[in-house]
Amino acid sequence: HSKVIVVGNEKGGSGKSTTVMHLMTALLHAGYKVAALDLDARQATLSHYLENRRDLMARKGLNLPMPEYHAILPSDKVSRDEARQEDEDRVEEAVQRLRAENDFLVIDTPGSDNFLSRIGHSYADILVTPLNDSFVDLDVLAKIDPDNHNVIRPSQYAQMVFEQKMARAKREGLHKTFDWVVMRNRMGHLESKNQQAMDQAITTLAKRIGFRVAPGFSERVIFRELFLDGLTLLDLRAADTGIRMSMSHVAARQEVRGLLQSIGLPVIG
Amino acid sequence: HSKVIVVGNEKGGSGKSTTVMHLMTALLHAGYKVAALDLDARQATLSHYLENRRDLMARKGLNLPMPEYHAILPSDKVSRDEARQEDEDRVEEAVQRLRAENDFLVIDTPGSDNFLSRIGHSYADILVTPLNDSFVDLDVLAKIDPDNHNVIRPSQYAQMVFEQKMARAKREGLHKTFDWVVMRNRMGHLESKNQQAMDQAITTLAKRIGFRVAPGFSERVIFRELFLDGLTLLDLRAADTGIRMSMSHVAARQEVRGLLQSIGLPVIG
Ligand SMILES: Nc1ncnc2c1ncn2[C@@H]1O[C@H](COP(=O)(O)OP(=O)(O)OP(=O)(O)O)[C@@H](O)[C@H]1O
Numbered sequence: 001h002s003k004v005i006v007v008g009n010e011k012g013g014s015g016k017s018t019t020v021m022h023l024m025t026a027l028l029h030a031g032y033k034v035a036a037l038d039l040d041a042r043q044a045t046l047s048h049y050l051e052n053r054r055d056l057m058a059r060k061g062l063n064l065p066m067p068e069y070h071a072i073l074p075s076d077k078v079s080r081d082e083a084r085q086e087d088e089d090r091v092e093e094a095v096q097r098l099r100a101e102n103d104f105l106v107i108d109t110p111g112s113d114n115f116l117s118r119i120g121h122s123y124a125d126i127l128v129t130p131l132n133d134s135f136v137d138l139d140v141l142a143k144i145d146p147d148n149h150n151v152i153r154p155s156q157y158a159q160m161v162f163e164q165k166m167a168r169a170k171r172e173g174l175h176k177t178f179d180w181v182v183m184r185n186r187m188g189h190l191e192s193k194n195q196q197a198m199d200q201a202i203t204t205l206a207k208r209i210g211f212r213v214a215p216g217f218s219e220r221v222i223f224r225e226l227f228l229d230g231l232t233l234l235d236l237r238a239a240d241t242g243i244r245m246s247m248s249h250v251a252a253r254q255e256v257r258g259l260l261q262s263i264g265l266p267v268i269g
Numbered sequence: 270h271s272k273v274i275v276v277g278n279e280k281g282g283s284g285k286s287t288t289v290m291h292l293m294t295a296l297l298h299a300g301y302k303v304a305a306l307d308l309d310a311r312q313a314t315l316s317h318y319l320e321n322r323r324d325l326m327a328r329k330g331l332n333l334p335m336p337e338y339h340a341i342l343p344s345d346k347v348s349r350d351e352a353r354q355e356d357e358d359r360v361e362e363a364v365q366r367l368r369a370e371n372d373f374l375v376i377d378t379p380g381s382d383n384f385l386s387r388i389g390h391s392y393a394d395i396l397v398t399p400l401n402d403s404f405v406d407l408d409v410l411a412k413i414d415p416d417n418h419n420v421i422r423p424s425q426y427a428q429m430v431f432e433q434k435m436a437r438a439k440r441e442g443l444h445k446t447f448d449w450v451v452m453r454n455r456m457g458h459l460e461s462k463n464q465q466a467m468d469q470a471i472t473t474l475a476k477r478i479g480f481r482v483a484p485g486f487s488e489r490v491i492f493r494e495l496f497l498d499g500l501t502l503l504d505l506r507a508a509d510t511g512i513r514m515s516m517s518h519v520a521a522r523q524e525v526r527g528l529l530q531s532i533g534l535p536v537i538g
């Protein structure tokens with residue numbers, strides 16, 4: 001039975017598309033059949049990444065593992081209710097089809113709130129939420145007390161996740177829910193007071209709103225510099241890209257492996 | 270005559286709200302009357318920042334300069350055309366009122382595409398677009414050739430900006446357009462090949478799609494660590510926050526001053 005991994009966070013720029021690209025290529029290199037669904041198809045970071053990957057393969061005669069791919073734009077029906085219904089039908093059709101034919105389906109979602117994203121969340125077996133190491137990012141998960149960093153109340157994204165868990169249970173039975181994992185992203189290399197304060201707040205929040213904390217990614221250029229070629233560091237062994245493996249590449253690979261392990265996915269070689 | 274500064278970029282997490290907070294507090298400390306308009310009112314980073322600022326003032330008995338503030342949520346009318354009309358009317362009313370009573374109106378927009386954001390862009394005198402130092406971020410401005418980093422074609426956000434310039438000229442006469450400034454944000458402290466490639470691509474793009482490049486902000490914890498108190502580094506002199514001014518604070522202040530100068534705004538003391 002295939003697994004659906006949704007990468008979501010209403011906060012923009014937290015690292016959703018970057019995380020999708022790295023999870024996807026790691027699973028492909030581990031020999032699994034993977035499908036990719038882009039629910040942020042106007043911005044299309046994931047769609048363009050896969051286009052860049054196909055172009056590179058054509059230009060350089062390389063043979064890289066590719067996922068089955070599909071993208072869904074928001075419905076353009078004039079009535080909000082009809083648009084919602086069309087979004088729901090399209091997501092359901094795509095998820096059912098892509099799950100049936102692959103071991104994993106990885107779904108990228110937009111850094112904002114819309115029907116497509118909500119419906120996509122309701123199909124998750126695993127929800128991965130990347131988060132910048134900042135109280136600005138944490139603000140969409142919960143309101144935090146400035147003096148003692150306690151949780152005052154969950155925010156709009158945590159509420160949305162809770163609603164989609166309920167929608168999932170209603171659709172497929174109470175036993176069916178998803179595993180919610182939060183990962184810190186773009187972590188600074190120097191320990192700071194801000195990082196410690198974030199540590200404390202996230203640990204408190206995890207218990208309060210019910211998610212697990214996964215080891216995250218540090219701020220490393222290698223996580224972003226291969227986008228134009230449609231590659232990630234997981235591809236570097238397979239493709240003769242002429243890029244030298246540095247200490248940061250090795251550390252970044254460890255971080256990807258750490259994330260995979262903590263969300264119960266097969267680990268890269 | 271007041272100036273409207275819109276901070277926009279469809280790419281999530283590029284630093285829009287952070288830039289708004291710093292521009293706004295710099296102008297307030299320079300003694301100007303400033304209004305803030307939040308067109309991203311579901312995520313509400315700017316609205317929560319100002320709430321946090323008010324709470325701090327109440328808690329600590331501080332007196333900090335505050336902007337006049339207004340937020341607009343997207344219309345909830347069921348028909349798309351009626352919703353668009355309501356969005357347009359609400360933005361027009363707020364902009365006309367806030368401009369009349371203040372020296373500057375600073376507008377925060379969401380990291381996605383919607384009517385409110387488009388209409389907000391059409392009222393800009395100055396449009397500031399923050400950008401992470403990454404080809405992932407650049408992708409929403411233009412498609413870039415992976416081999417020579419030339420511009421293949423403008424992307425959806427550049428096209429939206431062009432459309433709003435036309436809407437502005439139609440509404441207020443051809444002589445009325447806005448100054449488009451792109452600033453790099455979260456720049457790494459080590460020069461990398463990626464940074465140089467970004468330099469080249471942005472310089473080419475500036476000529477091709479018509480924007481100026483402003484000096485940007487480096488990756489510094491001080492740009493994000495005061496969010497829960499509703500402060501920025503510009504407030505540190507005025508408020509007895511017990512935070513020591515470090516070398517990074519001094520450098521960050523220079524960066525904010527550099528941005529103000531390059532967009533023709535009064536420089537902070
Ligand atoms: N660990 C990392 N190290 C360095 N740069 C990173 C890292 N993670 C993400 N980035 C960069 O940060 C920016 C935001 O990442 P990304 O676009 O993946 O986030 P997102 O959540 O998908 O954004 P959106 O909300 O717009 O969809 C991009 O410029 C990306 O290249």
Ligand SMILES: Nc1ncnc2c1ncn2[C@@H]1O[C@H](COP(=O)(O)OP(=O)(O)OP(=O)(O)O)[C@@H](O)[C@H]1O
Nearest residue numbers: 012134281282283284285286287380488489492493
């Ligand atoms: N120069 C900087 N140094 C350090 N951190 C920064 C800097 N600029 C922004 N950040 C952090 O990066 C993240 C994104 O910034 P911000 O929320 O201001 O972007 P945005 O464009 O408003 O995002 P959205 O698209 O969600 O509205 C936040 O966690 C913020 O604290």
Ligand SMILES: [Mg+2]
Nearest residue numbers: 016017040045
């Ligand atoms: Mg994305």
Ligand SMILES: [Mg+2]
Nearest residue numbers: 285286309314
């Ligand atoms: Mg914002």
